[in-house]
Amino acid sequence: MGRLAGLQGETFDVAIIGGGIVGCGIARDAAMRGLRVLIVERGDFGGGTTSASTRIIHGGLRYLEMLDLRLVRLDLRERETLLRISPHLVKPLEFLIPFFRRDRTSSLKMRAGLALYDALSYDKALPSRRWLAPEQGRTVEPALNRPDLRGVAAYHDARIDSPERLALENVIDAGGHHATAVNYCEAVSLVTADGRASGVRLRDRLNDDAASIPAKVVVNATGAWFDRVTHALTARSSAAIRMTKGIHIVCQPVTSHALVLFSKVDGRLMFAIPRGGLTWIGTTDTDFTGDPADARATRQDVQYVLASVGDAFPALRQEDVLYTTAGVRALVRRGGSASSVSRMHRIVLGEPVAPAGVISVLGGKITGYRAIAEEATDAVCRQLGTADRSSRTAETPLPGARDQFGGPREDDGRDGVTSHLYDLYGTRAEDVLALARSDARLATPLSAAYPDIGAQVIYSVRHEHCLQLSDFLRRRSLLGASADQGLDAAQAAAHLMGAELGWTNTDTAAQVERYKQDVATTQMFRHEP
Ligand SMILES: Cc1cc2nc3c(=O)[nH]c(=O)nc-3n(C[C@H](O)[C@H](O)[C@H](O)COP(=O)(O)OP(=O)(O)OC[C@H]3O[C@@H](n4cnc5c(N)ncnc54)[C@H](O)[C@@H]3O)c2cc1C
Numbered sequence: 001m002g003r004l005a006g007l008q009g010e011t012f013d014v015a016i017i018g019g020g021i022v023g024c025g026i027a028r029d030a031a032m033r034g035l036r037v038l039i040v041e042r043g044d045f046g047g048g049t050t051s052a053s054t055r056i057i058h059g060g061l062r063y064l065e066m067l068d069l070r071l072v073r074l075d076l077r078e079r080e081t082l083l084r085i086s087p088h089l090v091k092p093l094e095f096l097i098p099f100f101r102r103d104r105t106s107s108l109k110m111r112a113g114l115a116l117y118d119a120l121s122y123d124k125a126l127p128s129r130r131w132l133a134p135e136q137g138r139t140v141e142p143a144l145n146r147p148d149l150r151g152v153a154a155y156h157d158a159r160i161d162s163p164e165r166l167a168l169e170n171v172i173d174a175g176g177h178h179a180t181a182v183n184y185c186e187a188v189s190l191v192t193a194d195g196r197a198s199g200v201r202l203r204d205r206l207n208d209d210a211a212s213i214p215a216k217v218v219v220n221a222t223g224a225w226f227d228r229v230t231h232a233l234t235a236r237s238s239a240a241i242r243m244t245k246g247i248h249i250v251c252q253p254v255t256s257h258a259l260v261l262f263s264k265v266d267g268r269l270m271f272a273i274p275r276g277g278l279t280w281i282g283t284t285d286t287d288f289t290g291d292p293a294d295a296r297a298t299r300q301d302v303q304y305v306l307a308s309v310g311d312a313f314p315a316l317r318q319e320d321v322l323y324t325t326a327g328v329r330a331l332v333r334r335g336g337s338a339s340s341v342s343r344m345h346r347i348v349l350g351e352p353v354a355p356a357g358v359i360s361v362l363g364g365k366i367t368g369y370r371a372i373a374e375e376a377t378d379a380v381c382r383q384l385g386t387a388d389r390s391s392r393t394a395e396t397p398l399p400g401a402r403d404q405f406g407g408p409r410e411d412d413g414r415d416g417v418t419s420h421l422y423d424l425y426g427t428r429a430e431d432v433l434a435l436a437r438s439d440a441r442l443a444t445p446l447s448a449a450y451p452d453i454g455a456q457v458i459y460s461v462r463h464e465h466c467l468q469l470s471d472f473l474r475r476r477s478l479l480g481a482s483a484d485q486g487l488d489a490a491q492a493a494a495h496l497m498g499a500e501l502g503w504t505n506t507d508t509a510a511q512v513e514r515y516k517q518d519v520a521t522t523q524m525f526r527h528e529p
Contacts, residue, residue, distance in 0.1 A: 003182055004204050004211035012038040012180075014380050015200050015215035017187040017229065019045040021163060021366050023221035024170035025373030025393070030380055031177035032396065033389040038213060039171065039179060040202055042186035044471045046167030049223050049292065050366060051475065052327020054248065054271055054283055057082055057090050057367045058157040059120065061260065062269045063343060064113050069120065071344045075367040076121035079158055082166075082370065083125065086398045088426030089166050092126055093159040095271075096141055097260040100311070101148040105262045114155050126156040143255040143312065159258070161275060163366050164475035165424065168464060169398040176399070183465050190218065190233040190355070197357030200233075206467065217383045219376060220354065221361045224292035224328040230354060240353050240362055241330040243289065247297035248282030249305050249321045252483075254313045255279055263308035270308050276481050278322065281305055288328050296521055297324035299528040322483055323522040332363040345372045347379055359383070370394065400426025417443075420451040424477065432459045442496075446489035452477050457496040467501070469494050469511040470518055485519045 014030050016023045019041025027039040041047075059076035060068075082090040099107040114129040130153075137152035138145045144152065160166060171181045184205045191199035191212050199214040222229040230238035259272040272281045284301050302321060309316070332346045345364030350356040359379050364372045374391040381387045414422065421429035436443040436455035446452050460466035460476040472493050473479045479486030479493075486493075490512050498508040 002204060002207060002209040003185070004202055004209045004213075007038070007180065007182075007213050008211060010036070010038075010180075010213070012036045012213065012215040013384055014038070014217045014219060015040070015187075015213060016219045016221055017200065017233075018048075018220065018222035018225070019167065019171065019181070019183060020048045020050045020221065020223050021046065021167045021170070021369040022223065022361055022364060022372055022376075023219070024167040024174070025369045026219055026221060026361070026376050026380075027174035027179050027181065028170040028177075029370075029373045029377040029391050029393050031174040031179035032392055033377065033381065033386070034177075035380070035384070035386070037174060037177075037179035038215060039174065039181045040185040040187055040200075041181075041183045042205065043293075044183050044468065044475055045171050045181070045465060046164035046475055047471075048225070049327040049329065050163050050167055052246065052295075052325050053163055053366055054246075054273065054280070055160050055163055055275070056093065056157055056258075056271070056273070057160050059117060059367075060343070060365070061113060061117065064117060065269070066342070068342050068344065071342065071368075072117070073120045074371055075365060076117075076124065078368050078371050080121070080124055080126075081394050082160075082367070083158055085370075085394070085396065086166060086169065086401050086426075088400045088423065089162060089169070089398070090158050090160050092156055093258050093273075094127075094154055094156050095258045095260050096132075096137070096144070097153040097155075098137060098141075098144045098312075099150045099152070100146065101150055103150075103262065104267060107151060107153065110153055114153055117155060126158075129153065129155040141255065141257045141259075143257075143259070159273070159275075160366070161481075162424070162475075162478060166366070166398075168475070169400055171465065172399050172463070181465060183471075184467060187229065188232060190358070192355060192357075195355060197355055217357060217359060217380050219359045219361060219380065221376070224330040226330055226360070226362060228291070230360070233358075234354060236354075238353065240333055240348075240360065242333045243287070243292065244285050244329045244331060245288040245295050245301075245326060246283040246285055246329060247301045247305070247324055247326045248280045249297070249302055250278050250280050250323050250325070250481075251316065251320045252322070253277060253279050254316060259312065261309055261312050264311055265304060265308050268308070270305070272309060272312070276478055278481075278483060280325075281309055282325075285329075292328035295326045295328050297326045297525050299525040301326075302525045318526070321525075323485060323519070324525060325522065330363055347372075347376050349379055349383070357383070398426075400428045402427055417445075417451045417453060421456075424456075431463070432456055435459055446479070446492045449484070449488055450479060450482060452479055452489060454492070454496050457493050458500060461497055461500040466497070469497060469515050472497060473515060474518075485522070487516065487519060490515050
């Protein structure tokens, strides 16, 4: 039976379109409140803009500069919540802001900004800001070893190496509360009755099946695809969001600390972040039109980033860029330059954005996703007449943060593979390890360079909605973010996936080929004039 046929005959309380971090967060919240939930994603969960982010959980110094204090406060509060409910995925990270003699940015202004940042996160568990004298700064971070260093401001935010897994753990938890989650399934039109949404028509992109599924409320959480999806669902033209593209370059390590730098080109705030033994540098913020799925880093984007950080890393050249990432922000439409538009979200019930029965979720950051999901689910409950059910997502740990063993686990003495699995899966690592113990072949690494093992592939297919090779390499593991983007492991992973999913040799070869093409897209800037 096809995946959609299995849904026929069901009426859902809410159908959520879009499986980015926001849609997945809503699915979890709504399912935990006892609603019958369907979430559909046209690609893979977390594979849209969520996968293209800088991967930091932050209030945002940039938004402080714009005096968006409400947004900064909300995100600083949520940063603390995420550190609490998903400590295996969201981890504290100290940022250094160096000041050099000829800098245009005033260190006094930045120090005042950090004092305000601390004040706005008065309830935080993270350490407060500190100031490092030049000699201290040079010792702490060799990349700052310059005679013109005037001092370094240091402050804490948090990092999330896999926002894709954060989205996924929300889906897994939603599933644990009886939600139905289907990836590679696109919402193609709205079903209406008396001018009100009464369901969605879906197309399974893996086998071209289609079905109309009744739902009492429909949520459009499609991020940068919002206007396109609204048009497809309702045939109305929509201009609710403004899209801006952001890219990163990924290179061999040039710093051992996360740095905040000010672009030499236009003064914008940039990040250089150590991740998985490499350095990510970004980002850009330029208006974008077209299908967000086609966003990629051009040579011009790469040149801008390199020129922006040229003072900090004078030896860095285009040849040193291993690959790029690119994604599209969905900002609630207002005027002004792309960088100056607020990242605050907006939730609209029905008109004027969509017909009654549709809840539109616009804008927002990964950092605030849980609060956005809570607000959106409150709106769903009001529509359903179940407003007495309140959210429990701020207090309930995500699946990998739950203690499955009834007591604290000793993490001393873990070997490299076990530590790596705990970093990725939290306490669910035990399930992966149990698989590896059941079959010695699954304990074998997928490639000589990385600790990932075969059991992860099997586990992803059986328990984590993993259907394509790129799902595993890019979104279930961190292999896709390594120097070779997981190419070395691709064949072994495809072989194991193929055996689980019944692929022919031709299917397996096609998956590997498609993944190689994905990788080539991240390096296309090299071939542009
Ligand atoms: C360069 C860059 C850096 C960023 N850095 C950070 C950061 O460090 N920290 C932070 O907090 N935020 C950051 N952000 C913002 C953050 O990434 C986004 O706000 C967030 O990921 C948006 O999530 P979403 O769920 O709304 O959208 P998405 O993740 O894009 O999800 C929307 C989903 O809808 C799906 N979809 C589209 N059409 C359909 C359809 N018809 N049917 C079914 N599904 C459909 C898409 O495939 C997509 O997966 C950054 C953004 C960018 C671009």
